[in-house]
Amino acid sequence: MSGKRVNRGDGGRYLVDQSLLNPLYTQSEAAGMLGMPASTFNHWATGYETAAGNRKQGFITIDRPGRGYTVPFIGLAEAWIVRAFARAGVPVARIRPALEQLRTQIGLDHALASDRLKTDGADILWDLRQRDAAFDDNRLVVVRNGQTTFGEIVREHLKQVDYRNGFIGQIRVPRASGAEYTIDPQINFGRPTLTEYGIRVEDVLARIAAGETIVDVAADYDIPAPAVENLALAAA
Secondary structure, three states, rough: OOOOEEEEOOOOOOEEEEHHHHHOOOOOHHHHHOOHHHHHHHHHHOOOOOOOEEEEOOOOOOOOOOOOOOHHHHHHHHHHHHHHHHHHOOOOOHHHHHHHHHHHOOOOOOHHHHHHHOOOOOEEEEHHHOOOOOOOOOOOOEOOOOOOHHHHHHHHHOEEEEEEOOOEEEEEEEOOOOOOOEEEEOOHHHHHOOOOOOOOOHHHHHHHHHHOOOHHHHHHHHHHHHHHHHHHHHHH
């Protein structure tokens, strides 16, 4: 397996599969795959400037700044986990310093996509003081899998990923009526693929956009019509 070696936080090193690092998506594509605004993904990936003129750095792995195919699968996986924490009420502004602390003090690279987020190998530190006024401004609390503070939303997100060689290697994005799709750099070159049927999502949507009916597309691919309809509605 080709790739690069990164710190795993316990003095050892992981070899990250190169397929996780190759740029596969534009930032807008990656955002659409995860069902989030493109502007939010861009802020997470490349940072932004506040109204006061302060620069906030990005924390999602990208191949380079700019347009085009810049987002590798590992960056997509990191965004999936940040999305979970944001939905669970963790301010994204607190995620940045926590990740920096993991990298500089613990030596854990690509922490968001690491299996150590899910297992007992690492203490993932998040600033949750907004949940409890008793916390000092700089107080960090430990969040581990299975603890109440981890949040049901985060656990549900983690149920949708599989790990390979220490890092997220596959994401399954839930959709109703058989429209769940899988994103995996080893399947259809990382393009979203209907989990139950192995058909690329974009192939189905392209035919609908060309004017074919949902019933005809469903029949041609041998997919239930509700699955095709749900894909079309989600993409609208």
